[in-house]
Structures are given as C-alpha cells and as structure tokens.
Amino acid sequence: MAKRVTGPEIEKLIQLLAKVPGLGPRSARRAALHLVKKKEQLLGPLAEAMGEAHRKVKICSCCGNVDTIDPCTVCTDERRDQAVIIVVEDVADLWALERAGAMNAAYHVLGGTLSPLDGIGPEDLNIRGLIDRVAKGGVRELIIAVNATVEGQTTAHYITDQLEGMEVRITRLAHGVPVGGELDYLDEGTLAAALRARTVI
C-alpha cells in the first residue's frame, strides 16, 4: 500500500498470512479483512488454536508424524497392526493414506526423498530410524508408499538394500489406472504397468 490506511498490526497480519500456502498477497488481504470482521467467531479462536499448536506440536520421535503427543496417536494406537509399517515421504502422505482408510497399520515418515542433485543424502532423511525399528524386530511387512517419481523409486531401492538380510517382507504400492481415470489421458508407462498387472475379473 502506498500510504498507510490501517494499523501496523493489521499490515503485519496480512504479510504473515501471505506466506500461508494457498494464500497470496491479494487473498491474504481478503482473508485478513474477513478475520477482522469475524473477530469473535473466527479471529479469536484461530489465534488461540495457533498458539496452542505452537506450544504443543511435536514431531513423533518414533515415526516422524506431527502430533501433540510423543509417541504420536498412530504409534500408540493399540488397535493398529504395529507389525506393518507404511513408509511415506511426508506427513501429508500419511494423512492422505489414512483418509483412504484401507489399512490399519503403523507409519514411518522419511521427511523427503534421496536427491543427490539437491544434496539430500540418507543422513538427511529419517532412514536410520526406520532401520532401527525393523532391527528391533516385530515388524512383519514394510509397505514403501513413496511417490512414483525417480527420487521416490531411488529412495525405495536404497531402503530395500539397507534392509537386506532382515526378516521383513518389503512391498510397494501397485501401479495402475487411477479409479475414475480415463485411459486416453494416461501416460504410456502407467498403461503398460496396468496391462502387466492385469487381474482376472
């Protein structure tokens, strides 16, 4: 803004809101104005919820999930089969897989993928922790659910190598046609994979 038309507190709020993914400078202004108008119903509770999260949030020392307790809700859930660990790149992937609701397993968040070009090596990821979890015993299966990218696959291979000789079944997500997807729009790699992995109706 060329000239100041409002207090520095509100301008600061706009600046910070603009850094939230999904909001830009323009929508941050709109969001700030909406928050200020809904002061009691939204701004106050949101400020409190953020303060609460800031004070309490921690990273689970076992699986890398984000929670307010350590070990986290997933790791301490006795109704889950803690002998099956789904390995994901990011906490967002853990949440996404949970929404699918297909497995009742434990998780392990790597925090990224191996990427020599970006200088990300095994020691930058939570791979050591995973190997320790498997080495401790009691893990029956490791489902490597990393993204189907070159980096993801490299990471999957690295983990498989590291676990050689250990008594654990290592699996990966199936490749195929997305549910509701149109064949016409799919790449050849996916189509070839879906054909190879065809199942009897």
Added chain:
Amino acid sequence: MAKRVTGPEIEKLIQLLAKVPGLGPRSARRAALHLVKKKEQLLGPLAEAMGEAHRKVKICSCCGNVDTIDPCTVCTDERRDQAVIIVVEDVADLWALERAGAMNAAYHVLGGTLSPLDGIGPEDLNIRGLIDRVAKGGVRELIIAVNATVEGQTTAHYITDQLEGMEVRITRLAHGVPVGGELDYLDEGTLAAALRARTVI
C-alpha cells in the same frame, strides 16, 4: 479423517483454517502442515499477530475503516484533504482505491448497499454517519465510489436524495473501458458509456 492420526489441537486448527476465505478443507490441511513445519518462523508469529489483531482491532467510529486506533489512520492523517470524502461499500474497496493512489482524500465505509430483497435498509448501513459528517460542514466533495451494480446505484441515489440542499458537490466514478481491457469482451452498457464520455486526445 476416518481414524485420528494427530492431536485434537491440530484438527481444530485445520477446521478453523478451512473457514478462512481462499482456503478449503483440503488446502487448510496443507496450510496447517506447512505452519507446523515452520513452527518458529511462521506459526508462532502468525499466532501472535492474530492475537494482537484480535485484542486491538476496532472499527473507526468516524469512517468505518478497520484499524487499531479510533479515529483511524486515514481520518487522523493531516496530509489528506479531509474535505473530500470517498464513499465506498466495503473496507476492501477503501484499500483497493488506496492502492491506486490517485486521491489523497478521506473515506466513508457504508458497510454494504441498500437491498430491499435482502432486508437491508438505510438504518443497516452507515448512511446516518455520512450525513452527519456532511452536515457538520467542511466537506467540499463527496465521491460516491460504490460498485456499478443495481444495488450500488440505488444506494448512490438514496444518498444523493438525503443530501439535497446541503452545500456539497456529489460526484461518482467515471464509467468507461478498463485500462488494458479489450473492447471485444466489454458489455454494450460500458461501451455506450465510454463513447458518450469520450475525451479529446
């Protein structure tokens, strides 16, 4: 989420973030995760800025602007020509006009437009305050900068009627071709207005 995978504090944060305009349920999750990851750089400062705004924000009793002081930054700015008042529907319009930086005037926020169908009458808007400001004297010009909608124009006419007999020049924004706009995409009303208000090059 089918099963709980994180603390109730984080789920509450996601729920509240989803109510911010520009964010939906999905992007609220992404935003919450980003905030939690940038705990010290973003989540903490944002929580503080929101708390600060919640405690301090008020509506200017003179013009209706949102600020942390009352009267607001605009009303107390002595470098502005306080004898010219730009009348807008919403605080967002005030901010937008200020970004244009074309005028160095005072403002008056109506808080909406007359809309009999929605049950919004003159007493629901900040029109009384505007008339009082003009009646007090010292106002040379009133620029009615409401939206070019039916409701906006109705509101402009109502205000003009109410001020009849008072010593004040009442103007409205010019209609015409938006800067950078293509004639081909403009409606007939705008083109006709732009032709009628043509200026000598």
